[in-house]
Amino acid sequence: MQWETVIGLEIHAQLSTKSKIFSAASTKFGQEPNSQACAVDLGLPGVLPVLNKEAVDKAIRFGLAVNAHINQRNVFDRKNYFYPDLPKGYQISQLDWPIVGEGEIEISIGDETKIIGVTRAHLEEDAGKSVHDMFDDYSAIDLNRAGTPLLEIVSEPDMRSAKEAVAYAKKIHALVQYIGICDGNMQEGSFRCDANVSIRPMGQEKLGTRAELKNINSFKFLEKAINLEVERQQDIIEDGGEVVQETRLYDAVKNETRSMRSKEEANDYRYFPDPDLLPVEISDEMLENIKSELPELPQEKKARFINDLGLNDYDADVLTSQKSLADYFEIMLEGNTSNAKLCANWVMGELSASLNKNQIEIDNSPVSAQDLSLLITRIGDDTISGKIAKDVFKAIWDGEGSADEIIDAKGLKQMTDTGAIEAIVDEIIANNAPQVEQFKSGNEKILGFFVGQAMKATQGKANPKLLNELLRSKLS
């Protein structure tokens, strides 16, 4: 039977605030255990949560960026369950009145684009962290993370393959960094994905029973976990069984998903509005202010790269896929507005290849945007040719200095002295009579031979344009 996969994602983005969502304790990562868990975070008697304005602000920013309806009146609820890293016995979240309503985002897979619906996004507090391997008979609880603001972004079940799910997750990941609401650090858990996966016979409208996959902390694992789960569900159904609705944990080491807890019984959270928190009212003024301060969004940047810089769709898409990449490119552009295409080629070509090969993120590139920008300038003003530039790039990468220093030190400056090139051209023509004949009898391709000879004679330093002109005029 032909099966169709249906995927919806729940993404938890940690909002990059200084203090927690309901307390004035720090959210800084990696501090001494429990040193940042204050009385409010611990849920001690008599404390009162007070909502962080910045968390609200950042949630709204996200809503605006996905064209969503902002619920100017929204309400916090208590989600009740027992777990040692949840000191209050409930998590403060939003159920019926989330801050961000329905929105959408466009993803691209190859040449195809697709709109994925965002069902909602709501504010909530994170729980603490349980460490199970520190003591033999105890689980150790660190509540520093308790109360850290999260934005839970829920998608429609609009994705039909693991690839689409990854494309969507990457898009949201890039977006939250663009608008400065989340650092996107997946290793530190600032950006986490849960995937709801089900399958149904192709053409059937009714959704199949879904499993929720948790503990996925990279895009690679997201794709693997979904594909594993689809296979598992197909096997069950094709063997005459039924998929049960459950939470499954992805194990990256064993590359398997396994049932997490008999959550069925506990899955009754008995939500009710939190009496400690009043409904949130967002004024028109606050909404307008946030709207006016919203930075350029990835799709807007892409459109600008195409319309103003003349880049093609593919280049513009790649360059705006990550904020750090777009930032790098834009710094390069500052001195090279007329060489945008050349800048794009170098970022996506030589630079990306070197970064990939050495597994370095662009933020830590040994060749800074300013370095590469200068190199492009030197190609643009004919100081060096594109070919020589590759050697200079490598030297900058290896820390030998700036483009100008390397060009000077190695004597790579292009020959633009017409007289000098002319002398070389004359000599080559004199020594290669048969090839000259061929050119004269109409073999245009043989010009390449002369160019090659001249480049060889000048160690690649002859200005290609000048050389071509001289050759043509001398040969004809």
Next chain:
Amino acid sequence: MSLTQDQVGQIAYLARLSLSDEQLESNTKDLNSILGLAEQLADIDTDDIEPMAHPLHMSQRLREDVVNEQDQSELFQTIAPKIGNKHYLVPTVIE
């Protein structure tokens, strides 16, 4: 609307309350009497009424994003049943 004894047992389990059979019976009776009182609301047409999230007609005050809590973990941990390596310790919970 009324609750069965099983449902009350389930609610008690979710709240981690251990009820004896007698308590379960009397609690079911009490809860059903409370629900009966609230049931009068069902006679009112509430179609055009926005559900109330809070009895006070006020909105939430927002706090500026400033850190001003000091580390008081040593003080807080004096009332914890068990601590170790600066962590709160609980009987092993493993998924």
